[in-house]
Every structure is written in structure tokens, then in C-alpha cells.
Amino acid sequence: MVFKAATILLLCSALFLHIECQIYVYQNAGLTEIPEDIPLNVKQINLRNNSITNIDPNSFSKFTELTHLDLVRNKISTINDSAFEALVNLKTLMLFRNELEEIPALPISTLEYLELGRNKIGTINDGAFEALVNLKTLFLTSNELEEIPALPISTLEILIFQFNKISTVNDGAFEALVNLKTLDLLGNELENIPVLSISSLQYLRLDSNKISTINDGAFEALVNLKTLDLSWNELENIPVLSISTLEYLRLDSNKISTINDGAFEALVNLKTLDLSWNELEEIPVLSISTLEELNLEYNKISTISDVCDVGFYGVNCEEECGRCKDDLCSDDDGHCLDGCQIWFLGDLCKEEIALPSLDGSHVFLKRMNESAVAITWTQDPGIPDKHAEYYGYTVAYAEGSDKHAEYYGYTVAYAQGSGDFTDGPSVPHDPALMTQTLIVANVHSHNEYRFEVKVYREMSTEREFGVKSNTVIIESSVGDLMSEIGQWNCCWASVSYKKVCAKNIHIPTTNAFARSVRYVIDIAIEAILPFFISEVCDVGFYGVNCEEECGRCKDDLCSSDDGHCSDGCQIWFLGDLCKEEIALPSLDGSHVFLKRMNESAVAITWTQDPGIPDKHAEYYGYTVAYAEGSGDFIDGPSVPHNASIKNRIMIVANIQSYNDYRFNVLMYRKMDGEQEYGLPSATTRIESGSNYVNWELVAVGVSVFIIITAIIIIIIVLLSRRKQAVSGDSEQNKDNVCTKDSDSVAQASVLRDNSAGQPAPVTEPSPYEPLETDERRDLSDPYTALEGVYQQIDDRHLP
Numbered sequence: 142m143v144f145k146a147a148t149i150l151l152l153c154s155a156l157f158l159h160i161e162c163q164i165y166v167y168q169n170a171g172l173t174e175i176p177e178d179i180p181l182n183v184k185q186i187n188l189r190n191n192s193i194t195n196i197d198p199n200s201f202s203k204f205t206e207l208t209h210l211d212l213v214r215n216k217i218s219t220i221n222d223s224a225f226e227a228l229v230n231l232k233t234l235m236l237f238r239n240e241l242e243e244i245p246a247l248p249i250s251t252l253e254y255l256e257l258g259r260n261k262i263g264t265i266n267d268g269a270f271e272a273l274v275n276l277k278t279l280f281l282t283s284n285e286l287e288e289i290p291a292l293p294i295s296t297l298e299i300l301i302f303q304f305n306k307i308s309t310v311n312d313g314a315f316e317a318l319v320n321l322k323t324l325d326l327l328g329n330e331l332e333n334i335p336v337l338s339i340s341s342l343q344y345l346r347l348d349s350n351k352i353s354t355i356n357d358g359a360f361e362a363l364v365n366l367k368t369l370d371l372s373w374n375e376l377e378n379i380p381v382l383s384i385s386t387l388e389y390l391r392l393d394s395n396k397i398s399t400i401n402d403g404a405f406e407a408l409v410n411l412k413t414l415d416l417s418w419n420e421l422e423e424i425p426v427l428s429i430s431t432l433e434e435l436n437l438e439y440n441k442i443s444t445i446s447d448v449c450d451v452g453f454y455g456v457n458c459e460e461e462c463g464r465c466k467d468d469l470c471s472d473d474d475g476h477c478l479d480g481c482q483i484w485f486l487g488d489l490c491k492e493e494i495a496l497p498s499l500d501g502s503h504v505f506l507k508r509m510n511e512s513a514v515a516i517t518w519t520q521d522p523g524i525p526d527k528h529a530e531y532y533g534y535t536v537a538y539a540e541g542s543d544k545h546a547e548y549y550g551y552t553v554a555y556a557q558g559s560g561d562f563t564d565g566p567s568v569p570h571d572p573a574l575m576t577q578t579l580i581v582a583n584v585h586s587h588n589e590y591r592f593e594v595k596v597y598r599e600m601s602t603e604r605e606f607g608v609k610s611n612t613v614i615i616e617s618s619v620g621d622l623m624s625e626i627g628q629w630n631c632c633w634a635s636v637s638y639k640k641v642c643a644k645n646i647h648i649p650t651t652n653a654f655a656r657s658v659r660y661v662i663d664i665a666i667e668a669i670l671p672f673f674i675s676e677v678c679d680v681g682f683y684g685v686n687c688e689e690e691c692g693r694c695k696d697d698l699c700s701s702d703d704g705h706c707s708d709g710c711q712i713w714f715l716g717d718l719c720k721e722e723i724a725l726p727s728l729d730g731s732h733v734f735l736k737r738m739n740e741s742a743v744a745i746t747w748t749q750d751p752g753i754p755d756k757h758a759e760y761y762g763y764t765v766a767y768a769e770g771s772g773d774f775i776d777g778p779s780v781p782h783n784a785s786i787k788n789r790i791m792i793v794a795n796i797q798s799y800n801d802y803r804f805n806v807l808m809y810r811k812m813d814g815e816q817e818y819g820l821p822s823a824t825t826r827i828e829s830g831s832n833y834v835n836w837e838l839v840a841v842g843v844s845v846f847i848i849i850t851a852i853i854i855i856i857i858v859l860l861s862r863r864k865q866a867v868s869g870d871s872e873q874n875k876d877n878v879c880t881k882d883s884d885s886v887a888q889a890s891v892l893r894d895n896s897a898g899q900p901a902p903v904t905e906p907s908p909y910e911p912l913e914t915d916e917r918r919d920l921s922d923p924y925t926a927l928e929g930v931y932q933q934i935d936d937r938h939l940p
Contacts, residue, residue: 150204167191185209189235196220196245202227238278244269251275258301270294273777276841281305289314297321304328309833327370337860338362348391349373360384371395373416383407385835393417393436400425408616416440463490467634473546477502483600486528488867488913494531497521497596500608504594506615514615518594524570531598532570537562537609539591562593570596590615692719712812715757723760726750726808729820733806735827742794747806749782749789758784760810765791766821768803776807802827 164185166174172191179186179710181203189911193215200221201207207228217239224245225231231249238259244266247255252273262284270276271293278299286302287311294819295546297318305331315321318545323344324337331350352374360366361383368389378397387408397419405411406426408765413434416426451459453470454475464485465477481490498521505517516536524532539562568577581592595609613933681697683704691699694706710719735747745765753761761782764772781928796802806822 143218179204182206187211188215189213191215193217194219195739196224198223200224205229207231211235212239213237217241222246225249239264248272248818256280258284260284262286265290266286287729291317293317295319298341299323301325302329308332312336315339334359344368346370347374351375353377355380355382357381365733379404380409385409387411387796390414391415393419395419397421405429426471428471428478430478463487464493464938465490475710483603484598492528494528494598494600496526496605496607497532498596498608499596499610500720502594502610504592504610504613506592506613513580513582514590514592515578515580516592517576518610519576520570520574521596524572526572529572531600533567533593533597533599534570534577534596535567535606536565536581537593537595538565538581539563562591564595567597596925615889624822633817681834692716693722694719712815713810721757723757723810723812725817725819726761726810727819728752728806728808728822731806731822733804733822733825735825737827742792743796743802743804744790744792745804745806746788746790747822749787751787752781752807753784755784758782760812762809762811763789764807764809764818765793766805766807767793770775770801774803774805779809784814796827 145490163183164184164187165179166187168187169190172188172193173195174193175188184202184206185202185226186204186207186209189211190213191214193837194218195214195448196219198221201224201878201936202209204213205227208230209229210228210233210847213235217236218241220241222245225234226248228249234247234252234639235254235256236245236251237256241257241262243258243261244257247270250272251274255273255276255278255879258280260280262281263286264348265281265286266754269893270279273294274297276294277296279294279297280301282301282303282305284305286307289302289307290311292300292315295317298320298324300318300321304327307326307874308331310331314326314335318339319631320341321339322341324339325344325346327346328349330351331347332353334347334355337360338347340362343365345366345368348370349372352371353376355376363384366384367386369384369387370391372391372393372395374395376392376397377399379392379400381401381404382390385407388410388619390408390411390413390485391706393415396656398421400421404425405414407640408429410431411429413430414429416425421437421442423442424445426435427435447471449455452462452470454460454462454470454472460475461467462475463477464480464482465481469478470476470489470528471478477488477490484494486492486494499518501518505519507515510732518534520534521532523551556886559649565581566579568579571577589746591612591614593609594614595606597604597606599605625868674849678684678701681691681699681700683689683691683699685703689704691697691704692706693711695708695711698708699706699718705716706719708755710716711721713725715721715723725867728747731748736744736746749763751760762777762779763782765777767777777793778791780791784791793804803824803826805824806823807818809816809818811817830861
């Protein structure tokens, strides 16, 4: 870092003919006040480990470009109200380990990180943080705070109150913190869980307090919480915890002896549960399919119940499981872990949606007019009311023989002898009724029809029919009407087929005139019986003369009139007629471009398929696949197709620089839960980075070397000439150079000594003192990892 600062200074001197100092470091020097020789255009000032006691109004009034101010480990007790007014670009302010008794005036709207730990602050005054409209991280660890007032910092993401004396959290204290993700209240004196209406919160530490109960609904608003630490409290009972997003839960080192039934049922994403160092006498019921780690050590558990064979549960495993998926149920209470098989309900999956039957029941018909009949039947009385939603009825029909076709003088297209039954309209079971009636229209009166009613059960889009009712027949009713029409003289006038009819003239049905008179009869009968003559097309066709081909309908069934798919489209097709295809995409022949970002990351760029219609963009996407060395390709991350851009870029991290990698991009179509890949792009590779050279860095280094060399030569020449001109003048010019001491800082972690059996209570840490231990940190532990986050938050701002 010292070399970097010096390099910037020299470059700026050569290019701009004046010194521009980026970083000013004056550490461990025993300073008692702010130095006066700090360059005005400095960006970072580090004055830690000195003896400064006061910050005057003019101490930093000239540093308008300052972004980072480090005053850690001084003896500051007084800061003037206008001390920071001029710092209009300041983002980081570190006042850790001083002697402040109150929060100073902070009129710094740009501030993002504020460290006030290890002071003597006893209260948070009203309006203390009002000007900090961009603050994201606030540390107030190891002070003397006893209560938390309302905090009006809507941008705050991390809030740390470790090791204070907090016993009271005022109502509405956290209401304004709509972006807060981490709240740490470790090591305080809370006796109750405060009201937490922070929907954005992901990490909550309440360990090492005096909490004895968890009130109902205490965590209801925390809909995004992933980590909850309640260890080292005084809990004796665990109620139902309704935090479905929770992944890590620590309840160790309490006095827990009872866990309520269903306490963990809602924790459907829980991976780690720590119940060690409690007073449990038996293993709790844990129906958590996602659980990966369970710690029950140092309890009073003396026996472990037998594990039942698959399909059994209960005492001595004598109870048979219900119809669970994969026959998996809880050994303790028979609860189905993954839900029920189809046609079964209830917690134990023993309530069956039985196959219904209308065997032996009768269907009654009543003709409403020449083109409609009413069908009435008695519902199945054995269906329980609570299961009514799973049952329904379908009217099925079949056309009989066309025994009246001779009245037309031609053959009706849909009269096909004794036809098969076709499923017609359906209605749900209604427990409030004894009988149901359904009106069936468009019944052609010149045909004989047979009807029956079928009862079905339906669940999860599956439908299964039971035994159907008896069959009833309705005879043709056209005989008398046709005889009457046969006595009319119907002829057609002009091309509009207007009918002109007179009685007592018989219409011939067998001679050559029958073909032309067909249109007249069509119009005459249609005026009396709607839809009387309607041509039934073969499967897959519709329209006039059945010349139009149906789209990709399910079961190839479409309306003979307009081609509408009554049961929807086959997969990969859309539209009313199911003729819009979501075609299988392909990136065959396209190229993928790689650019190494650094030793462990590459950027992958490809051109999206330009042939994808904008309206179908939602059905397409791309997957980056990779292979290490000569291994097989593995599907990596996916992104949806974006119709508004041409090229897509994806950064792939964690690339091992000593390995070779191959990459390609696959394009897929996705609909109704199905995903299908087309041909991939060309494969591109990136060689091992062992010989990787950062040519930009080399170029900068060479340039710096040349500039330094040139400056040295110029200085030598100038000094030589001056020495010749002015004899005896031995005074040398001095240059102001800003240097920077490296200061390695490590934040101490809260350690627990298990060597004596019961873990030791949490002690107050020192975030800026090195951790004196040879034990390695377990990075897989989520809590240790989070302490690493605190360390990272501090170190990343240090010069």
C-alpha cells in the first residue's frame, strides 16, 4: 500500500506538476492534535493509535475531498458540533475506542459506515442520526447504552449493539429500518424479545441476554429471517415457531426441558438446529425433511426410541402408516413427511376420496324443444359433504341411426349409425341438492340419441370415472314435421337462397333436382330448428366442408365450427387455435466469447437468438454449461431470454486458475413445468492460468519505471549544473511525501471454552485486537461466518 501511494504521488507530479496525496497516515506518533501539514486534496486520513483528545471546528474544514477518516484508539472526548461540516464526500468515519460520552453532531449526508464502538456513550439523543440519509452500517458495540430509542435511518442494513447494558427497546424503535438485514443484540440485559416488525431482516442475534420466554407471534413479521441465535438465555420451553424461511436456529445453553407439539413444523427450510446444553430428557419430534445438522449433546436424554420399518409407526411400531408418498411417515405420530398419495387426505393420509358409482341409478329425459333436452339424475348420496369438492358428474351421449334421412334427399354428414359415447358437459357434485338437471342443446331432432351420466373423482388435475348410470334413449321427433314440409313447395330465388314456399306440392327426394333443392330445405328447417343440419368433421378438421386443419389441440379435438380447442393446447403451442408454436431453439453455429476478469473469474458473452418473437420471450432462456479439464459438461446458472437486448454477459466466479475449462451456452424452451434444450453453441475454452500475466499491470509498472528513471536523470543533471554554477552551495531540496504505515487489524471473536464441559459465558470482545489463539475458525459454522462478515466490514475500509 505504501508503494501504491508513492506511485500515485509520482505520477501526479509528472503529469500535473503538483503533488496530489491520496492517503495520509500518521500512526503511533503520540499526536495530541490534528497535524497542520496534511495535503488539502487527500482522500484518506489515518491517525489511529495517537493521543488526540479534541476535534476543533477547523480540524478538518479544508478536506472537502476526504472519503475515509480513521481516528481509532485515541483519547477523544470532545468533538465540536461543526467539526465535520466540511466533509461533504465522507463515507467512512471510525471513532472506535475513544472516550466519547455522547454521539457527536454528524451533518454528513454521504456517510455510509460509522464505527462508534468501545466508547462511553450512555444515550442516543433525539435526531442524532437524522442527517445520515445514506448510512448502511452502524457499530455501537461495548458502550453503556441502556435503551434503544426510535432510529430514523431507513437505509441502514447492519446494526450492531453488542455488549451494552440494554434492557429496554422502545416501541417503534426499528419501524423505520425498512432495509435492515442484520440486527445484533448479543450480550445485553434483555428479558423479553422486542417487537420486531422488520420484514427485510435476515440475521438476528439475541444470545447472551436474560430472555426466559418466547411470546406467541414474536417472529411473525420476520418473513425473510434465515438465522436466529437465542443461545445463552434462560428459556425453559419452546413454543411453535412460524418462520418458514429459517435455515439456522441456535437454542443451546438454555434450560429447555419442554418443546411444544409442532414447534418446528413450520420450519420447512431449516438446515441446522442446535439444542445442546439443555435439560431435554427425550428426543423431540422433528418432522423437518430439510434438516442437515442436529446437535443434542449435553442434555439428559437416556433412551432413543426404535426406528420403525418403512410403513409403520408408534409404540413398538405397531401402527400402519397411511397412504403417504413413498410410504414415509414419522416414527412417532405417523405424520406423512412428504404429503399424501393421490386420492387420500388428512394428516395421516387415511381419508380416501373413494371411487364413486352411479351403478343402477336412473337418468330421466324431458324434451324442452326440438333442439334441447333436460337430463335429470340423482346424485350419489354416499359422498361425504367435506369431500364434495373432489367429485362431479359428466353427461355422455351418442347419436343413434339416421332413420329419417330420406326426407332430406341427401345424407346428413354426421349420421354415422350407432355411434360411440362422447363425454359432454360436466358439473361438480353439490351436497345441497339431491338431484341435478342439465340442459343439453343442439340435439338434432332428426336423430336418435342415447344418454348416460358418469360420476368422477378429481384431484391434482387427475380425473377418474366410476361406474356410470343406466342408458336412456330419446327418439327422433322429425317425422311429422318432415311430412308437413314434404307438402310444401319450397324453391329458391336468386343467389341469396331466399325461400318461397307453398302447400300441397311434394318435394322430390330421388331425382336430379334433389341436389339443388338441398339449400332451400336447409334454410327452411333452420328457421324452425336451430342448428338442425350441422356437418360433423373428422377428427383434426373443421370449417366449411371440413377443409381447415385443426391446430395442436389436446387429443386433436377442436370445434367443427371455428377450430377452437375445447381442452386447450398440446405443450409447446399457444393461441385460440393452438397454431402458435414455441419452437425448439438452437444456438448451433453461434460463438461464445470469454474474457478473463482476474485469476478466478471469467466473463462469458453470447448473442441471443434474434428469431425469438418478443411475445414469446417468457418461454425461452439460456444456461451456461461448463466442464473442468476433460470432464463432462455440467449445467450452470440460467437466465431468461431478454427481448430488449442483443447480447448477454454472465460472470462465472470461483474458476481455479490451475485448471483448464470448457464453456458453452445452451438455449431452452420452458412451458408448464417442462424444459427442453436445443442445440448448444460452439464450445470455447480457457487454458490454465498458471502462466497468466496481467499485461496491464506490467505496462503500468514499466511506465512508472521509465518515468522514475527520467526524473532521476533530470534531477542529477540539474544538480550537476547548479553545483558548477554555485560553488559551495550544499543545501538540498526536500520533498513532501505522504507515506502510509500498514496496520493489520483483526476483530476479536466471541470464543467459548468447552474444555471444562459446560461452555464458558460470553465475554466482551475487542474488535480491533488480534485473536490470540491457535484454534482454526470453522468457516462452515454460520455464526462464525457472520463474525467474519463483521471483520470484513471493518477491514475493507482500512487504508
